[in-house]
Amino acid sequence: MKTDYVRLLDIEPRLGERLTRDEFVEARRLAMAPAVTLPAGHWEAAELAHTLGPGSSSGCMIADGIVAHDLTLAGRTATHLLGRGDVLVPAARPTRHLPLSRMFGIAAATHLALLDGGFGAVVRRWPAIAEALFALAERQMERVAVQQLISQLPRADQRIVALFWHLADRWGRDEDDGVVVPLMIDHETISHLVDGRRSTISTALGRLADQGLVNRLANGTWLLARSSQALLAEAAAPAPTSPVRLLGGRPSRPVELVRASR
Numbered sequence: 001m002k003t004d005y006v007r008l009l010d011i012e013p014r015l016g017e018r019l020t021r022d023e024f025v026e027a028r029r030l031a032m033a034p035a036v037t038l039p040a041g042h043w044e045a046a047e048l049a050h051t052l053g054p055g056s057s058s059g060c061m062i063a064d065g066i067v068a069h070d071l072t073l074a075g076r077t078a079t080h081l082l083g084r085g086d087v088l089v090p091a092a093r094p095t096r097h098l099p100l101s102r103m104f105g106i107a108a109a110t111h112l113a114l115l116d117g118g119f120g121a122v123v124r125r126w127p128a129i130a131e132a133l134f135a136l137a138e139r140q141m142e143r144v145a146v147q148q149l150i151s152q153l154p155r156a157d158q159r160i161v162a163l164f165w166h167l168a169d170r171w172g173r174d175e176d177d178g179v180v181v182p183l184m185i186d187h188e189t190i191s192h193l194v195d196g197r198r199s200t201i202s203t204a205l206g207r208l209a210d211q212g213l214v215n216r217l218a219n220g221t222w223l224l225a226r227s228s229q230a231l232l233a234e235a236a237a238p239a240p241t242s243p244v245r246l247l248g249g250r251p252s253r254p255v256e257l258v259r260a261s262r
Helices: 021-030 045-052 117-125 127-150 156-171 187-194 198-210 226-235
Strands: 003-007 032-038 041-044 060-062 067-073 076-082 101-106 110-114 173-175 178-181 214-216 222-224
Touching (some): 032 045, 032 117, 041 045, 045 101, 076 127, 076 187, 117 127, 127 156, 156 187, 156 198, 156 214, 156 222, 156 226, 198 214
Antiparallel strands (some): 003 032, 032 110, 041 101, 067 076, 067 101, 173 178, 178 222, 214 222
16 A cells, blocks of 8 residues: 555645634645555455554544445444545444444545644644534534434435435536436445335335436436425425423533632
């Protein structure tokens, strides 16, 4: 594997959105990270962490490409897609009680920027970069939450259409005849993305194609008809009027507050 260096603010300019123009220029020059090129394939979490080395323990930022992150429990797999600017931590601590397995799928050679000590030095000089990174991580978590919500829609065709519009928000390209989602994802992957059985998803995709709503193009990418949003309107329900329930109990010890001395 060949290791090069990349400019983190070129990968994700929003890291510097809270900096002045002069600060951005200087931070862009200094925020360099070693970039590891991963060939296509499937990587178990431990194998990926070992391959990337100790510099990946603080996390990696995807410089290009798409990474499919699979979580498997009791024979069921849930997938979410990570792309440019997203952060992954291959050496994340395993859960104490759930026998989860993690796998990373890479369809084409992909570059990961290691957020090592050099990035830490840049953050110490410009804490606003860390604030921006937290904001980006929150958006990343929200995308996962949206995908979880999509998996709860009642019908397979509604889940598929909602998924493609969700992906189109990030990767879609407007065309005269609809929105192209330039991801070559197969029926199996879609079933993991929307929590459905492969056979059910394939049948639903066939119906959607017959209706001209979701079509797979010759190059393996997908075309989404704008009229497909009508399926989501059918799934809409009135918003709950009751307030959000507050959960009781204290699963952990209350924090001890210490008064600062003057």
